[in-house]
Amino acid sequence: MGFITVQDSKTKIFIAGDSTAQTYNEERDGLIKGWGQMLDCYLNENIEVVNHAIGGRSTNSFIAEGRWDKLLSEVKPGDYVFIQFGHNDASTRPERHTSYEEYEVNLKRMVEDVREKDAHPVLLTSLVMRTFVNGHLTDNRLKGYPAITRKVAKEEEVSLIDVNLKSRDFITMLGDEASKPYYRWVEPGVDPKKPDGLQDDTHMMEKGAKKVAQFVAEGIAELKSGLSENITLIK
Template sequence: MKSIRILTFLFLALLFFNFTLKEDYKPTVFIVGDSTVKNGKGDGSGGLWGWGDYIGQFLDTTKVTIENHALGGTSSRTFQDKGLWNAVLNKLKKGDYVLIQFGHNDDGPINDSLRARGTIRGIGNETEEIDNILTKKHETVHSYGWYIEKIVREAKSKGAIPIVCSPIPRNDWKDGKVPRNNTSYGLWAKQIADKEKVTFIDLNDKMALEMEKLGEQKVTGTYFYKKDHTHTSAKGAVLSASVIIDQLKESKNSLKNYILKDPKIILPPKKKVFLIGDSTMANNNDTNAVGWGVVFPAYCDTTSIDVINKARGGRSTRTFDHEGLWDEVKNQLQPGNFILIQFGHNDAGAIDKEKFRGSLKGNGDETQEVTLPDGSKEIVHTFGWYMTKFIREAKEKGAIPIVLSQTPRNEWPDNKAERRNDTYGKWSKEVADKENVFYIDLNEIVALQYDALGKEKVKAFFPKDHTHTGLKGANFNALTVSESIKKLKNCSLKDYL
């Protein structure tokens, strides 16, 4: 009797253990592919994302785990040659899923000193023997289909469930249509999926259909950027992921059991670009006095960044600080924000009378005590002192300052557009150099362009006075700022322009 009770206890314990294992089992969705699946480190650098970064938001991650192993620049061949596939294969267990998408890089050279990542076109068994110039190794190169089939078969051997996707479409248009790859990599991916009897997602065609519904004008700049026809923005990556999810819903693949009924898609927070300066940058609510900061957003990717124009007409570095305008901006700064700083037009004003906005000349530490109209005292510093304060306190917040010299006035001494390169432009540059921040000599850059245009054409930029531009002049200056930022070495803001 005792032995029967022991056996019964052991049997029940085994049942409980197996039940617990079954309850605790959580399959993993492994994702393999190129930069359209995970761009860079998957952190949205340059505003670019892959669909593998967002597909997890459509799935119930309390019941399934997501691992995005895609790597930019890889082909079906090099993903395996680099050992990236083996790293996934060694982790695979029965019931896991493997989402597979390659093709964008398979069309490259088979053997060169740059990437050597191409594969033989098609799904055949032909091979090419090479001495790899890049890796210095002898290698047998196979067809695209051979490499995809290898991944599929090896995943199946572990009891995992492969899902093959055709490569996402590029943002190329012809007569209002997006070209398909259904005679090349899309076709070959489908042929392998059919041969191996695994789920195929025609991501190329289905996403192209969605793009065509939106239209080229809306797709470009929102789902893709003008600078890049291959890699998607965050919204483009979500579109790709949503297409895969919709196709899974219509399939017999068990991954559809983990799809959320009402997914909450969270896009990455936008980076912020703050502008501080005077009326030549500010919104003055005057069509004849439009600051370039008003139209600057037109030259930015506003799906990824917000431009916050805090410039204020009539302000110098001194009054921007003394009136608390700087503290208001500083308290909003977050790590990774950008801040464009441009002053000088009003700093030459009176220090101790009239508008009480002048700052001391230069970049020194000298001060002057001033009695204000209300009887209070103010310690006035140099232009450079205030500029340094803005820069240092911005950097303390983790923000990235960009200093600009002031815009030129419509004045033409010696028949040349006005420069201020011996005063405020000079002092701005000295501060930027000392603090090791980005500097744009906007005064000189714009003045050179004014010289080339001539007095009469430039006159149309200044409908009110010799300092303030109208909309046409503001656009001219904003475009110049944008082009100048793009030329700054190692300035990541250019990725958002």
């Protein structure tokens, strides 16, 4: 007779995504953090996060490299799969770029694959890039990909967490200077992996990654699903 361990009895949140969500090792990667590694801060002990997000991947490359199939092989009925892409789909690099049509097809395929496992797909729009012009947030580098994510969520009746809207509103409220500490803006000598300093408006430091994880947790709570009761936002 087999035994069910505590870990096996937990509901799992799998994350498919890019560098903005991935888990980093400070010794290897420096002070960069992804929201996926901070999500535990807002979840109780009944939930386990399994983070498959990896830098530089679009829906096309995540699927082509077998990463999506590997994630699916671990999913059990009742689990949740959070799907967040767009940053690299918008890239002009041929190994990353995904046309709008391909992106929509890929998202729909991912949703269908998760449902075939009797699990729950959740679509997330991409984190806003911190691009200010004359004091105004004008990020347009994500192009139409967040809108397509919203479209697929509506058409396929999939739960949606609009990280793009939540982060856009937050960064707009903060303004140019006050929003810099949330992203990977570091002075020389602060980050051992970036000794000359860095001004990165795409990726986040711990402060920013934790804030985005909070947005995701708030989104989970707003879904009013079985997962919602496991949110602990007082942190």
